[in-house]
Amino acid sequence: MRCIKCGARFQNDAYDLDKLRRENKLPPHCPNCQGIIQPDGVSFGEPIPDDASRKSNVLARMCDLMLICKTTASVYPFAELANIAKRNGARIVEINEEPTRLTEEKISDYLIQGKTGVILPQIVAEVKELLTHRKRKRRVFHA
Template structure:
């Protein structure tokens, strides 16, 4: 399988596998790139169709929801509809396999994601979400979770419903919003604490499909490096990150299964 890659990349995969198989504490951060390989548009992709004239400030901020909750809710229902049929790709499955394998070894493989989809969970991984969950809702006023399910509600025919009608909280009558961290909002305290702890205590930090531009998540690699960890980046378009020790310049869905195969064979 490795023979399908360029010789320079094969050497880097083998180097990464040797490093990872010799360490106990691994911290992994995934970004939009890993989900893009499953057909989920990244947030930086240009909006199309009905939404092409709207920007982030119109659709993904607390102010936008206060100003026009119907517009924001409709956009998220549209996003859910776009994501509903997407499935985990080989990268998601490889990470789940690695976590499963780690249960019978001395390794601790902590997975953190900036993504709001549930593709890691679908593949079988345990994952900490920094930016919330696309398939969960909560009250925009009192914060109480609303119909906290893994998927959108189903109608009487048993098919998934993406109704754009605004919902009201049964506790305070505030409008229901997606359980997403919007621009200008703080990350969930418990999730961020878990991510910081994992990064600060890991021996190897792996960044997968992330631009390394969105803070505070982008600072996790720096935190790991400051505490003595080595840093691996998996991205077809490597970032200008000067703290990276090993770069695997290929799609995660191609290189991760090969990397995990090498690790489990050592």
């Protein structure tokens, strides 16, 4: 959740939206400035917060690997992030049910076709397994 006035961010569970709805106290207000608190996402037609835009561009230039998940990659300026990462040497892995322009323009190095909600947990489990294996290997090496 994010305050639209001062930009302060809050955990989703900081506000019991059901309770506020029952008490007719929506939308929630920021404890710092009394601005309106809303989900920290960007809806169509809404401007992207400057800090999020700047940080995304910096991270896109720095990353070694970018996962592009569940998107048509057609809404700018964020659709450009994969191109920025690619130009700076990152590998691009696209996880989508259908190919996108990133697939067609060969911006993506890999397309894992399927549901993000199924594939991402599998990737996380594999990475955890690799990290655990690596730790075990190091312990043996140093013993």
